[in-house]
Amino acid sequence: xxxxxxxxxxxxxxxxxxxxxxxxxxxxxxxxxxxxxxxxxxxxxxxxxxxxxxxxxxxxxxxxxxxxxxxxxxxxxxxxxxxxxxxxxxxxxxxxxxxxxxxxxxxxxxxxxxxxxxxxxxxxxxxxxxxxxxxxxxxxxxxxxxxxxxxxxxxxxxxxxxxxxxxxxxxxxxxxxxxxxxxxxxxxxxxxxxxxxxxxxxxxxxxxxxxxxxxxxxxxx
Numbered sequence: 001x002x003x004x005x006x007x008x009x010x011x012x013x014x015x016x017x018x019x020x021x022x023x024x025x026x027x028x029x030x031x032x033x034x035x036x037x038x039x040x041x042x043x044x045x046x047x048x049x050x051x052x053x054x055x056x057x058x059x060x061x062x063x064x065x066x067x068x069x070x071x072x073x074x075x076x077x078x079x080x081x082x083x084x085x086x087x088x089x090x091x092x093x094x095x096x097x098x099x100x101x102x103x104x105x106x107x108x109x110x111x112x113x114x115x116x117x118x119x120x121x122x123x124x125x126x127x128x129x130x131x132x133x134x135x136x137x138x139x140x141x142x143x144x145x146x147x148x149x150x151x152x153x154x155x156x157x158x159x160x161x162x163x164x165x166x167x168x169x170x171x172x173x174x175x176x177x178x179x180x181x182x183x184x185x186x187x188x189x190x191x192x193x194x195x196x197x198x199x200x201x202x203x204x205x206x207x208x209x210x211x212x213x214x215x216x217x218x219x220x221x
Contacts, residue, residue, distance in 0.1 A: 005085040005189045006035040010075075010092035015046020016174065017090040017111065017181050022053045024182035031189040036082045038075065040094055056082075062094060072100040079104075086188050089143065090181070098145040106195035108143040109188070111181050113173050115139060115155055120148035125169040128160065136160050138173050139210065140184045142195045151200045153193065156180050156213035180213050 009018050018037065025034055037050035040062045050057045058078050065071040071094075079087060087108040101108065114124040116139040128136040137157035144150035156176035160169065187193045187202070194201040202211065 004030060005032045006083055007032055007086045007088055007185065008036040008038060008079050008082060008084045009034060009050075009088045009090050011037060011039050011044055011046040011090050012041050012093040013044050013046065013091050015044065015049045015090065017177055018046045019049050020178040021088065021090070021182050021185060022049065022055070024186070028186060028189070031186060032086075035084060036079065038078060040071075040092070046091075068095075068097055069099065072097045076100055076103055086185065087143075088181075088185060095147060096143070101143050101145045105144065106142065109153070109184060110141055110143050110148070110150070111177055112139050112141065112148050113137075113170070113177075115157065116141065116148060116152055125166045125173070129164065129166060129169065134160055136169055136173065138177050138180060140180060142200065144198065151195065151198060151207075152210040153187075153200050153202070153207070154180055154184055154211040154213060176213060183213075 009021060011018055022034065025032060034055050037046065037055050037057045039047050039057070039059055042059050042061060047057050047059070060071065060074050060078060062071045065074065085107065087104050089108065089110040114120070114128065115135070115137045119127050125136065135157045137155055139152045140154045141148070141152045142150040156179070158169070158172040158176060184193070192203050200207040
């Protein structure tokens with residue numbers, strides 16, 4: 001019988017996506033386990049969520065390192081010590097060095113609050129509103145050295161209405177995030193996902209475009 005894969009979740013704050021992953025994992029413990037939660041901020045509420053679920057935690061504060069490479073190396077050592085199969089960035093607010101991303105290439109995913117390639121970086125909800133977009137959403141992608149530029153695995157869209165604010169749009173996207181992220185982790189655990197030649201392979205076939213959450217049927221979710 002196949003052993004559950006081991007994942008590490010990296011956070012910087014509240015950890016709402018972490019909580020949905022924790023809740024999902026309880027129902028899929030035969031497929032994956034959360035072996036480590038790491039935060040670069042000691043006061044991140046996500047650490048409390050992890051401790052309540054009896055998940056090992058580690059705090060590696062970036063402010064205590066002289067430069068980015070030293071921080072990333074410490075982070076890499078912490079992850080490698082736990083024999084991790086997949087690194088999950090869940091609101092981890094640090095730009096990672098090329099050496100770090102290369103080390104975990106094909107084994108690290110990120111969730112970004114926009115329909116990539118639109119709006120890499122920060123303030124995505126406000127930027128979508130200011131551009132007059134009619135839809136917004138999220139992208140889950142493999143992490144590569146290019147910021148928010150790795151191949152996209154799955155996207156979910158939400159409509160933008162004339163009454164939407166930055167806060168209401170953020171909440172709409174969050175609701176989709178909580179469905180989408182555990183699903184992609186499960187796909188990886190089931191060996192359905194690979195990164196080859198900077199392309200996403202899903203069930204042994206190259207994805208010509210990202211999966212769309214609303215196109216998936218109940219058996220996929």
